[in-house]
Amino acid sequence: MISLTSPVKTRAHNWPAGLKLLGLAATTTLLFLIPGIRFQAAALVSVLALYTIPGRHFLHHGLRQLRVIWPFVALLLVWHAIAGNWPEGIRTALRMTSAVAIANLVTMTTSLGDMTDLLHRLFRPLRRTGLPFGIIEIAIPLVIRFTPVLIGKGRLLLDAWRARSPRRANWHIVLPMALLALDDADHLAEALRARGGLNPRDED
Amino acid sequence: MEKNVAQIALFAALIAALGLVPPITLPFGIPVTAQSMGVMLTGAILGARRGFLSVMLFLLLVAIGLPLLSGGRGGLAAFTAPTSGFLIAFPVAAYVTGLFVEHIALRPIALRAALGAVLGGIVVMYAFGIIGMSIGLGKSIPECLLLVTAFLPGDLLKAGVTGMLVSAIAKARPQSVAWSLNV
Numbered sequence: 001m002i003s004l005t006s007p008v009k010t011r012a013h014n015w016p017a018g019l020k021l022l023g024l025a026a027t028t029t030l031l032f033l034i035p036g037i038r039f040q041a042a043a044l045v046s047v048l049a050l051y052t053i054p055g056r057h058f059l060h061h062g063l064r065q066l067r068v069i070w071p072f073v074a075l076l077l078v079w080h081a082i083a084g085n086w087p088e089g090i091r092t093a094l095r096m097t098s099a100v101a102i103a104n105l106v107t108m109t110t111s112l113g114d115m116t117d118l119l120h121r122l123f124r125p126l127r128r129t130g131l132p133f134g135i136i137e138i139a140i141p142l143v144i145r146f147t148p149v150l151i152g153k154g155r156l157l158l159d160a161w162r163a164r165s166p167r168r169a170n171w172h173i174v175l176p177m178a179l180l181a182l183d184d185a186d187h188l189a190e191a192l193r194a195r196g197g198l199n200p201r202d203e204d
Numbered sequence: 205m206e207k208n209v210a211q212i213a214l215f216a217a218l219i220a221a222l223g224l225v226p227p228i229t230l231p232f233g234i235p236v237t238a239q240s241m242g243v244m245l246t247g248a249i250l251g252a253r254r255g256f257l258s259v260m261l262f263l264l265l266v267a268i269g270l271p272l273l274s275g276g277r278g279g280l281a282a283f284t285a286p287t288s289g290f291l292i293a294f295p296v297a298a299y300v301t302g303l304f305v306e307h308i309a310l311r312p313i314a315l316r317a318a319l320g321a322v323l324g325g326i327v328v329m330y331a332f333g334i335i336g337m338s339i340g341l342g343k344s345i346p347e348c349l350l351l352v353t354a355f356l357p358g359d360l361l362k363a364g365v366t367g368m369l370v371s372a373i374a375k376a377r378p379q380s381v382a383w384s385l386n387v
Contacts, residue, residue, distance in 0.1 A: 003269045004279045021280075028284055068277060072286050075351075076341060092342040099284040099340075107269045107279030115268035135209055136261050142213035143220070143265055147272065150214075150221035158225065171365050174222065174238055175372055178245060181218040182211070182373070182380045189210040198206055 003112045004065065004104075008058040012109035017118040020106045027102050031095050037087060040094040047101045058108070065104045069097060116140060138198055146184065153180050211380075212254055215246045216262040223274035239274045240329070240359070243294050244321035244366040247301030249373060249381055255298035263294060289336020293329045300324035305370075306383045313374050313384050318367025325366070326359050 012020070031043060051062045073093045080089025119140075123133040154177050161169040192198055219242035247255035262272065271278040273291075282291055301317075301324030310316040330352060337348040374384040 002271065004271050005269055024280065065277075065279070065281060068275075068281075068287075069285060072341065079343075088342070096286060096340055100281045103284040104279055104281035107281060110269065112269055119264070119268065132257060135212065136257060136264065139209055139213040139216070139261050140265065142210070143216045143261060144270070146214055146217040147220045150217050151224050154221050154225040171238065171241075171369075173225070174241065174245070174365075175369050177221065177225075178218060178249070178369065178373055179376055181214040182249075182377050185207070185210040185214040188214065189207040192206040192210065198209055 004107050005111050006054070006058055006061060006108040008054050008061075010054045010058070010109050012105075013111065015109075017110050017114040018121075020110060021118070024103055024106045028099050031099055035091065035095075037091045037094070040091055040098065044094050044098045044101070047098050047105065050105060051101070062101075062104060062108055065108075066097070066101055069100050072096060142188070146188075149184070150177065150181060153177065208254060211250060212258040212261060215242075215250055215255075215258040216265070218242055219246060219259065219262045220265075220270075220272040223272060224276065238362075240290075240294075240325060241362045241366055243298050244301055244325040244363065245369060247298030247324050248305050248317045248320055248366060248370045250298075250302065251306050251383065252299045252302030255302040256295050259295040259298040263291065266291075286337050286340030287333065288340070290329055290333035292336065293332030296332065297324040297328045300328050312371065313381075314367040314371035316367075317370035318363050321363035321366040322360070325363055326356070329359075 027043075031040070034040075051059050073096070076089045076093045076096075077086070080086045080092075120137065123137055126133045154173065157173045157176055158169045161173060219239060222242040223239035225238070243259055246258050249255075250258055266272050266278045266282055267280060269279050273282055282288065301320040304320035304323050305316055308316060308319070310319070330349075334345060334348045334352060337343065337351065338345050341348070343351075370381065370384075374381040378385060
């Protein structure tokens with residue numbers, strides 16, 4: 001399965017994932033603590049400058065990930081233009097764009113392996129509390145393995161629908177997909193048991 | 205143990221798959237992605253505890269950079285966007301939906317699951333989502349409430365469809381929907 005990590009290697013790929021996450025938390029907090037429009041503009045320019053360092057391919061890929069916030073930027077600008085206090089709208093739009101852009105930067109420069117290693121370390125003290133963090137960790141590779149399987153089965157169901165009905169496939173395919181998920185879970189559980197079963201507590 | 209882990213994993217995968225399969229058309233031709241319906245279904249079928257874990261697992265995979273949100277979005281950016289409140293609400297929504305169906309003895313099953321989905325998938329989801337939007341967009345709570353009301357009819361339909369689906373699943377795999385066996 002494809003992750004959102006950029007294939008363009010940057011220096012930031014080698015930085016520790018925990019440090020990058022702390023940096024992200026600190027930057028986002030600062031964005032909310034310092035409301036000045038000049039600070040917000042400078043922040044966005046700096047973040048976008050970071051996007052340009054690894055080259056055009058990285059920039060293009062990164063900006064495409066930001067497209068979800070454009071409707072909100074438009075909404076804010078129109079709203080505040082009508083209300084007559086457009087500086088407020090620009091300020092909030094700048095802050096929102098920076099917050100999303102910097103978070104996306106961390107995702108683009110951190111490999112899936114680094115992230116799961118970090119999770120493992122973060123979960124270590126939590127596992128001793130008896131809460132089911134071990135289960136969640138064991139299940140991560142299972143989800144990565146089975147999501148494409150279920151998507152494939154979903155596509156087959158859609159094709160089967162299209163071959164038989166002139167109407168669009170609708171929510172009806174959710175039922176067979178949910179049943180497939182339940183049946184796959186049964187088979188998977190049997191397979192796991194046959195291979196010795198799981199014990200989330202005896203890791204480490 | 206193995207069965208719980210397998211169901212938690214497979215339902216997280218189902219939520220992801222429902223976001224990536226092309227948008228689904230609800231009655232009256234309203235196009236929606238089925239992802240939030242996946243969250244309601246997970247809570248209603250797996251119950252509060254396992255439903256919560258399953259949706260939590262899904263969010264964790266989104267956070268570590270897998271493009272599992274509807275439309276192929278994902279990564280940490282999803283958690284700093286103005287819509288992040290809805291995302292953070294996902295596991296709580298599944299938990300509340302599960303809690304409702306496990307404890308409120310109501311017949312028929314479809315009604316019970318649909319009401320659970322309204323409580324978890326709409327009341328809880330909108331409460332978190334509106335607070336998140338209010339912080340991210342710098343708008344007041346009533347203003348944000350106004351912004352999301354456009355989605356209310358679609359979400360009510362999704363809750364209704366969830367009820368029908370759960371009732372059908374309980375008929376097809378009664379042992380998998382344990383709460384449907386006790387009245």
